[in-house]
Amino acid sequence: MSERFIAEHIKTLKPSGIRRFFDLAQSMEGVISLGVGEPDFTTPWSVIEASYHSLERGFTAYTPNAGLPQLRRSIAKFLSARFSVDYDSKDEIIVTVGASQAIDIAFRSILNPGDEVIVMEPSFVSYVPTITLAGGVPVIVDTHEHNQFKLSKDALEQAITKKTKAVLICSPNNPTGAVLDKEDLEGISDVIKAHDLLVISDEIYADLIYDEAYTSIASLEGMKERTLLVSGFSKAFAMTGWRLGYVCGPEGLISQMLKIHQYTIMSAPTMAQYGAIEALENGLGEVAYMKESYKQRRNYVVKALTRMGLSCHTPGGAFYVFPSVKSTGLTSAEFAERLLMEEKVAVVPGSVFGESGEGYIRCSYAASMKQLTEAMVRIEQFVNKLKAKA
Template identity: 60%
Template sequence: MIETSRYISNTVQELQPSGIRRFFDLAANMEGVISLGVGEPDFVTSWNVREASILSLEQGFTSYTANAGLIELREEIGSYLSSRFSINYHPKHELFVTVGASQALDLALRAIINPGEEVIVPEPCFVAYGPLVTLSGGKPVPLATNVKSDFKLTVEQLEKSITPQTKALLLCSPSNPTGSVYSKEELQEIAAIVDKNDLLVISDEIYAELTYDDTFTSFASLEGMKDRTILISGFSKGFAMTGWRLGFVAAESKLLASMLKIHQYSMMCAPTMAQYAALEALRNGLEDVEAMKKSYRRRRNLFVESLNEMGLTCHHPGGAFYAFPSISATGMTSEQFAEQLLLQEKVAVVPGHVFGPSGEGFIRCSYASSLEHLQEALNRIQRFLKK
């Protein structure tokens, strides 16, 4: 047999597997586990949305769409962004449909990064950010945030991190894993630094619909920032459509065209039946989004208040569906805490260090689960702490 590992690229060999997967795999082999680890809604996609997809199949709409997606879907996305977030994009030249927000992020990075260029990545952050920068040939520059700043990047940090090689800032609001949401004023301060240093911003807004206490502000909606922003979003979180794998990207026409070239060669187009589902979701699904949002708010309030009461200090997440409590009082590392909680009490959470070194001492808990399951998980966590 040949030694096949020598054929694998050095970049891929050095890439670490996702830290989340180990705990998912452990939990998958255990009975009676309550999982607070999965970052997806517990709601089923609305029936009218599923029905629209079924109807598209029955009508025989099974061929490719345009590379950029159905024009009627792009028009609907444009209307949605305009009415919901006060940003106007041309549906033919500044929008296209992707296979999830993850593909949009990959396309954005590959389209703009030259070898060795830097992308600033505030941490704790979604586990894919750094590896995707690396795979694009760039260099991720992690910036550690902390609970004192509500896990938000400060302008002082940003200014100090910029070098002649800096190309872009990767921003996520509401945040995975912390649930933090940047205010309009905070984004305006960041925008001034971005403009002064001639940077791009890749703005991951996949949780935009799940903002609970304040009005969500899209980075692209700020004065002068639309042409500097690659806006990434999709249907997975707000519309409970994770398995449909449908996202979209919005950007200035030349930036968008560069991403579309890669998309044409690597993916062709997003699944046709999923696009018809998304079309229905935008036209007739926003009431369901609001209902889910109200449910998540109730769950957040219960879960975060209970964590604080039992001594796991947790900041108040303004969006997404994650709590990010500190477990430092236990004297355990994040990994030790998560592993022992799973083995002893069958509750799956994600250790904070997988989201970057600044996540050590914390765990990520998804409250996108029924109130019954959340209450039982809280009982088990409290029992674990008493031991």
């Protein structure tokens, strides 16, 4: 096919670095994958049953564009009880096809060509491309290990220009596991309010936080009206394949986002929405069990990596560790590629999450303890071989 049929801005768009390693690992036998953020738990059975029963009852038609009213009420109730953020389920919530679609329609709704969005990096691989596809300009603010990969108030202030329209934050963060606590968020919110900006807050990992209470930036004074809160069911409820998320925000903005949602998606899958109602109403005990298991795995992996000489801060949330491989003398891509080929362990090079991720690798500890134990043995063997050759 002639390349003239392909849009110029798509030609320059890079494919996901995460999927590259995942696909490579899938083609090899005996690989332990710590690459993709995929819970090893299956979806809670009561959620699966609720979805089955919706089909048995003939609930197979479209739902309202914004989602089932009962699900939106459940989301509003959950956010109020869990994070002290109150939303009108009728006009301030849209149920989306995963959190990724929520972020996409958020940027397409707010950005004019040339508008700038500040992104804290290392960051999830889709953020920058999604901003670019919406006509915006991503402005990167690097975070660093010595500050536990947190976005600082001062760094944010320095990145703001006359073209800045929004700030994208992700806490707990993918890939670093960093958590912005209440004090961090208060400083950030002061800057956002002073410059009259919007914040897109990706809170998909908010229920997987291990050492402190979670604070949503939308709960802070004066922030709800300038926040789009994005979340979903993939991570905490082990529902990645169900593709169900949501976005909450001011009615005036949500109504505009709903127009894009109507024309591109119509509505999120009906059976998944019925499953999500069950997840919110009766599945939180399962989330607590999974979270405790992740915490044990986190502690084990951080200790193992540190012992073998790969410095690693203890992540406060999500299910990733982000150890430094700088001591090996290899780039993050070289380390990941050789580890896969020589020891059959798949991790993701930190460089795919932005320039500040160079020198690190992302390892997901959402694998079983048996797999994690064997993976740590293999990684240590690899590191020891590198040391012997140094």
